[in-house]
Amino acid sequence: MRKPRSRSDTRTAVLGHIWCQSGSFRTHISRNVGLTEASVSRIIAELKAEGVIEESRRIAPYQGGPSAFLTLSKSIYVAALEVSNSRIHVAVGSLGGDIVFSEHHSLPDGADAGAVEATIGVAITDLARWVQRRDVVIDQAAVSIPGFHSGQTVNPIIALDAARLLQRLTQALPGVPVTVANSMVTRAVAYRLHEANKIRTDPYLFVYTGHGVGAAFVEDFADGGSVEACELGHMVVEPKGNLCRCGHRGCLETLLSSAALADVLGVAEADLIARGDQWIHEFRISAKAKRDIGERLFRLGLAIGNALNVSRSNRVVVTGWTGALPEEDRALLLDAIGQALLGGAAHIELTLAPANFGREPATGLALASHSFVRRGGARATAPDEVLTTEDARE
Numbered sequence: 001m002r003k004p005r006s007r008s009d010t011r012t013a014v015l016g017h018i019w020c021q022s023g024s025f026r027t028h029i030s031r032n033v034g035l036t037e038a039s040v041s042r043i044i045a046e047l048k049a050e051g052v053i054e055e056s057r058r059i060a061p062y063q064g065g066p067s068a069f070l071t072l073s074k075s076i077y078v079a080a081l082e083v084s085n086s087r088i089h090v091a092v093g094s095l096g097g098d099i100v101f102s103e104h105h106s107l108p109d110g111a112d113a114g115a116v117e118a119t120i121g122v123a124i125t126d127l128a129r130w131v132q133r134r135d136v137v138i139d140q141a142a143v144s145i146p147g148f149h150s151g152q153t154v155n156p157i158i159a160l161d162a163a164r165l166l167q168r169l170t171q172a173l174p175g176v177p178v179t180v181a182n183s184m185v186t187r188a189v190a191y192r193l194h195e196a197n198k199i200r201t202d203p204y205l206f207v208y209t210g211h212g213v214g215a216a217f218v219e220d221f222a223d224g225g226s227v228e229a230c231e232l233g234h235m236v237v238e239p240k241g242n243l244c245r246c247g248h249r250g251c252l253e254t255l256l257s258s259a260a261l262a263d264v265l266g267v268a269e270a271d272l273i274a275r276g277d278q279w280i281h282e283f284r285i286s287a288k289a290k291r292d293i294g295e296r297l298f299r300l301g302l303a304i305g306n307a308l309n310v311s312r313s314n315r316v317v318v319t320g321w322t323g324a325l326p327e328e329d330r331a332l333l334l335d336a337i338g339q340a341l342l343g344g345a346a347h348i349e350l351t352l353a354p355a356n357f358g359r360e361p362a363t364g365l366a367l368a369s370h371s372f373v374r375r376g377g378a379r380a381t382a383p384d385e386v387l388t389t390e391d392a393r394e
């Protein structure tokens, strides 16, 4: 683990540990961030005085009597604007995870630039009105967009001008720092938040299958690590395959998205999404459909193996509907990974994780809290420091 250096770094490390663990004890923080108990106590006193963290009494495991349990504040608020599942969500929540405002508007795939702009305008106005009416101070906002990468001029997935969106959002919420991220970064961050009590510092490839399909390379969060979006869903696997929403043919997403799987099962996509990620256990699936799904999963495994050839990592976490697959399909995936990955997959740790990390807007709010933590939990913000992007190579 990298030793924290600057004051902001040490604050980020302490807050990052509390965030990842959904609360922690002083001794655990000290042990996990590599700081002395005296340094941790000093930082905690500072963060408590600023209202960033709260303290309650709890019995610490293996320690006997009650001691101070530290959590992120329930009275500091963050906001999120999240484009996901053919909707745009706006929400406000506390750093501690409570959602106090949430609303969504329909934004179908393929909507033109005018329609996207109009819907975003309504969503931002609703958010700003709620914030003004309640007189709530927002300390961080996050925007999550599919297909977003910093520096891009045209988004191939959605006709959305990220620079224009940022401009409108910062006009509506003046002085609020805003992070913009690819939606796979958002999901990876939300997954990490809910993977509490499993402190692992080795990097992994996070793969998500839902309405969209994508991935992110994740490095340890508690240490202020990074998340890099990877467009696994738009890896072309069948050059003459179906048309994808990105404009190419035969992307992995055209085989594995919830829309594609709804076609295989002969049901409406909304039915699949409404059942969450457990639908594979809820629909009666014919032998033919099962074979078809198996072939699609094999393609997913090959794509993961190829992604690992590009950026080596020994751990893979698969989530979304594929996170609920039975053991036999896990073996199939691992076999396919091994057929693409140089040297085979014997050393690969493949975790199928149920997507219990919540849905939008909880995912977008997790990204906002994480951005606040990464800034070292600084509350006062100079207006000229309000724009950041979080995707590749921060």
Ligand SMILES: [Zn+2]
Binding pocket: 233, 234, 244, 245, 246, 247, 248, 251, 253
């Ligand atoms: Zn595509």
